[in-house]
Amino acid sequence: MEVTPDATRVVHPAAEDVREPSRLAPRLATLQGTTLGLIDNHKRNADVYLEELGRLLQAHYGVARVVTYRKISQSLPTPAEVLDHLARTCDALIHAVAD
């Protein structure tokens, strides 16, 4: 037998946070002469993929320099100080791979 009032309330059990949207960093006007940062999350083949990507971007789009950081583990975030350094010294960052 189920006995309940016809209408009741429940205390919302889940997250009610609504994150205000942030603005993406402005896109690059060109890749010519830029420094590209590649973050390899240590998943198998992330390095292979990123290395080839970096090579192609240098060969065909004029990227001047590629900087690669390999995480010690795919399951740990990139250290904040590493991200700060890459953000300061690179024009763009690419992270791989969510797998």
Next chain:
Amino acid sequence: MITHAFTHAAQQRAQALGLPAHPVVVVEHPLASKTRDQAQDLARHSLEAVVHGLVAHQEAPGRASPVRPPPRRARASHLPVSGTVSAMNDYLYDQGWTDGLPVIPPTPDLVAAMLEAAPLPAEEVLGTLPPRDGTVTVEKVASNAVMAGCQPAYFPVVLAAVKAVLQPQFNAGAITTTTGGAAPVVIISGPIAQQLGIHSGTAVLGSGHRPNATIGRALRLTMRNLGGATADTMEKSTHGWPGKYTMCFAENAARNPWEPLHVALGFALEVSIVVVVAARGLITIVEASQETGLGNLETLVSAMRGEGISGYYYQARGASPIVVLGPEHAAEIAAAGMGRHAVKEYIFQHARMPLGSLRDRGHWGARSWPEAWEHRPDDFPVPLVTDPGKLIVVVAGGDGRHSSWFPAWSATQRAMEVIEAPPERGPRAGAPSPCG
């Protein structure tokens, strides 16, 4: 860059970060099992999309805002629901707020009764729980504890478990998003275990005991509803294991031949603690033929070797496998003159795999272990942990010639919290328990 199997998870995470329009390049899943040539080919095929994301991607207008810290006070909203308990369960399930089993609808009166047992005020913010980054308040945890079927008396233990999971080294976000199926194992050690009737004996890792079932479940519901641990969104376990529902037990103090676990971990005798470890599963062994404690350990350790055990590739983080000795095995080990430290030392020395057998297996490509091991020969015996102190050895269970162990997930460290007692309050007349 992501593979297509992670599209939804990536969208959810981007939303949680306030960057819903973040450019993402999607490639065929899986990348990890591709050959080198195939992986390079994927890079060539995704080049145009990458360039677009760097130079041409347009997002909807939005104002820039820095990441804000969570509010110091936040009360949960109250949602109108109607109908029978079945209908309310259907509603809660359809919202994605349950684990698939029926729940106790968290009505305000039941949540208030739960909060009576809290050592902290309802609006207290304990932190944010990744990957959803939901704000964790005492009240929200109480709502989930009601849903789980907790008695109010259990709530201090639930809060301690949630606080443990929020410790940064536990790495709660990765626990949820890993394909490795990690679930928290909650061990209680201290006087509160007996006070609350948290089970530690027969079928301790099974079912049938309300504190065990509901405390662990409350933690999991909290991780689900505030942390976003829902399957096929940010929860990406290939399999998972039943610990994803609940896994909570107490040390069998009466049959433990050594010092209490919490004392061994550095806490005072009169204190009660939770120890939370993210585990990948549970393995049980029988040893009914050997007559010595050493024989028991030999058989147990034989079940702690295997190329598919992720810990053999991931020692750098310092995860804590849990060994649960059945009381009979523990008694024999103690009779052989071994204490908990000696057991850990034995396991450290003998739970090992030849480096050559790990090569190109398991997590070889993503291994994270001491640099010195890279230069070791193939017969180098790789240990499961780099330090015996990482192991947790606890006595629990009933009669019988069995012991068990929980392989730890990799990129995490154990978390411990003292269970705080609620402040002294007068009895609250008519305070209901979650089951009426």
